[in-house]
Amino acid sequence: MLAIICGVLASGALQAETIAVNQLGYFPTGDKHAYIMSSNIKTVALHSLETGKDVLELDVVDTTTLPDERSLGKIKFSDFSQPGWYQLTNGDFQSVPFLIASDAYRDLNQRLVHALYLQRSGVAVNDTSTGMRRPESHMADGLIFRSDSFHKQGAFLDVTGGWYDAGDFGKYVATTTITVARLLEAYRQSPTLYSSGDTMPAVLQEAVYGLDWLLKMQREDGAVYRKVSGSKWPAKIGPWQDLQTRYIYGVSSPETGKFAGVMAFASRILAPYDAQLARQYLKASIHAANYLELQPEQYIDWQAGDDSGSGPYVKNKIDIEDSLETDADDRLWAFAELYITTGQSKYLDLFKQNYDPKWIDIFEWKNPALMGVWHLILEEQGEFRDTLAKDLQVVADRYVAQAKSSPFQIANQRFIWGSNKMTAEAGILVAWSDFANADKANRTTVQAQIDYLLGANAFDMSFVTQSGTYAVRNLHHLYQIGTGVSLPGFMVGGPNELAQAGVAPKNMGMLSYVDSNKSYAVNEFAIDYNASLIGLLAVHKAYFN
Structure with a gap:
């Protein structure tokens, strides 16, 4: 253990002693916790940088130890x-400066949404805020990879557009549906965060960009193709330099379910801005649901060669959750949204037929059921609604208990690929349970997830690029590695005990992280990571509405 600790400390990733705070700050009437990694200091001062005076003396309490045996x-x-x-100070020992303000996260929120614009495919990106200038890319997407009942191998379908999922150039229905839904829900939850008069706010404009690509991925029978990518992993280059042939990979009932869910949800949210577009989305959702009714069992057109240049987004040696063995969770989301949007009772009946409380967990591409459950809780009344709320509270209580027993109050205790996203989603789930019960009991836990992601962690570092005094710098992102382009507002995956890239320390829980662009398993961005933090900031804001 000592050798591991010394190696991590020597890497510069951890400091032996520090005061860790939320580097973006706190709301004036919100919860404010910080952490000190030192066994010697018992009190600190809250020091005003504007007056130059100490305003409070604060005790250090609730001492525990980290996995590397440091005192916290x-x-x-x-x-x-x-x-x-x-700042929090004790003599020369001090935290980074932080802000107490009602708009402490406003600029961060804008960066997180704008990062998706910087990930756009199929258009030229000319961005004044970062100086990014890149031409159109992947304008020949794509060719059918394997013949199906509608298209022969090599047939061209226009699937240009959409977002690059992560640090490479793949485009996936699984994560795009989740990302779009998070944008829509953030706006629904806290519209004042995004208000722009009578015009469609940027967060919804970005959602429409994702939705319009999703429409192109729907097959004639309503089924939805899974992904678009090359057959080889791209080099460290800009997307316009990736000239390999790009393929469209087979249809999937899980992706079709997620597609149906997000399209029906989008129809409701976007109707006030574009009624015709809203009708188009609902029509596509119903078409997908009709396919699902004709395909009652999970179906994924997948073969081993499909993943030679892109992620699988099916059950594999890394993603092993039980929800990946069924599409019941995807159908739950679809049927809930279609029932709410159309009012047709058949969809509620289908939801009830598929419902099992075991599918209530964080909202992600592996299991999107929670979004449908949450929306039914909002829209329904009566015994079934109350059952859903109680089932949600059982899961929320588990996450709250984990947070209370964890250093830094981290609700998610699975430090695997994308753990930061899971932490954000756990915070959202807890907030939704509070709201379902007209309560604010767990606001402190929700705030703690934001704090952890923005600097109140063992690394004294914000996991979002260019967001905080000490923020992640060495993003695993092929375009940035190849060109040095500025990419602000990109959240990375975070601690991962398996550390598949062989760079971060393994089996160290929340310490299995290093800020290295070689460590794709902990330091790569993904669109659904940003979306989860966007959602977390929205539910946090809702506590103060």
């Missing part, structure tokens, strides 16, 4: 509400 204490100052710039 908590600092609580929630009762302090004066806006301004502050």
Whole structure:
């Protein structure tokens, strides 16, 4: 253990002693916790950078230890509400500056959404905020990879557009549906975060960009193709330089279910802005649902060669969850949204036929059922609604208990690929359970997930690029590695005990992380990672509405 600790500390990834705070700040009337990694300091001062004076003396409490045996204490100052710039200090020992303000996360929210614009495929990107200038890319997407009952191998279908999923150039229905849904729900939950007068706000414009690509991925019978990519992993180049042939890979009932869910949801949210587009989305959703009714069992047109240049997004040696063995969770989301949007009772009946409380967990591409459950809780009344709320609370209580027993109050304790996304989603689930019960009991836990992602962690580092005094710098992103382009507002995957790239330390829980662009298993961005943090900020804001 000591050798591992020394190696991690020597890498510069961890500091032996530090005060870790949310580097983006706190709301004046919100929860405010910080952490000190030191066994010697018992009190700290809250120091105003504007007056140059200490305004509070705070005790270090609730001491525990980290996996590397460092001491960790908590600092609580929630009762302090004066806006301004502050530091926590003890002599020369000090935290980074942080802001107390009602709009502490406004600029971050805008960066997180704008990052999706920077990931667009099929259009030229000319961005004044970052200086990014890149031409159209992948304008020949794509060719059918394997013949099916509608298209022969090598047939061309126009599937240009959409977002690059991560640090390479694959485009996936699985993560695009989840990302779009998170954008739509963030706007529904806290529209004041995105208000832009009578025009469609940027968060919805970005959602439409994703939705329009999804429409292109629907086959004539309503089924939806899974992904678009080359047959080889691309080099460290800009997307316009990736000239390999790009393929469309087979249809899938899980992707079709997610497609149906997000299209029906989008129809409701976007109707006030574009009624014709909303009708188009609903028509596509119903078409997908009709396919599912004719395909009652999970079906995935997948073969081993499909993943030679892209991620599988099916059950594999890394993604092993039980939900990947069925499409019941995907159907639940689809039927819930279609029932709410159309009012047709047959969809509620189908939801009830497929419902099992075991599918309630964080919202992600592996299991999207929660979004449908949440929307039914909002829209329905009566015994079934109350059953859903109670089932949700059981899962929320588990995450709250995990947070209370964890250093840094991290609700998600599965440190695997994409753990930061899971942490954000656990915070959202807890908030939704609070709202379902007209309660604010667990707001502290929700805030703690934001704090952890934005610097209150063992690395004293924000996991979002260019967001905080000490923010992740060495993003695994082929375009950035190849060109050095500025990419602000990109959240990375975070600690991963398996550390498949062989760079981050393994089996160290929340410490299995290193800020290296070689460590794709912990330091790659993905669109659904950003979407989860966008959603977390939206539910947090809703506590104060």
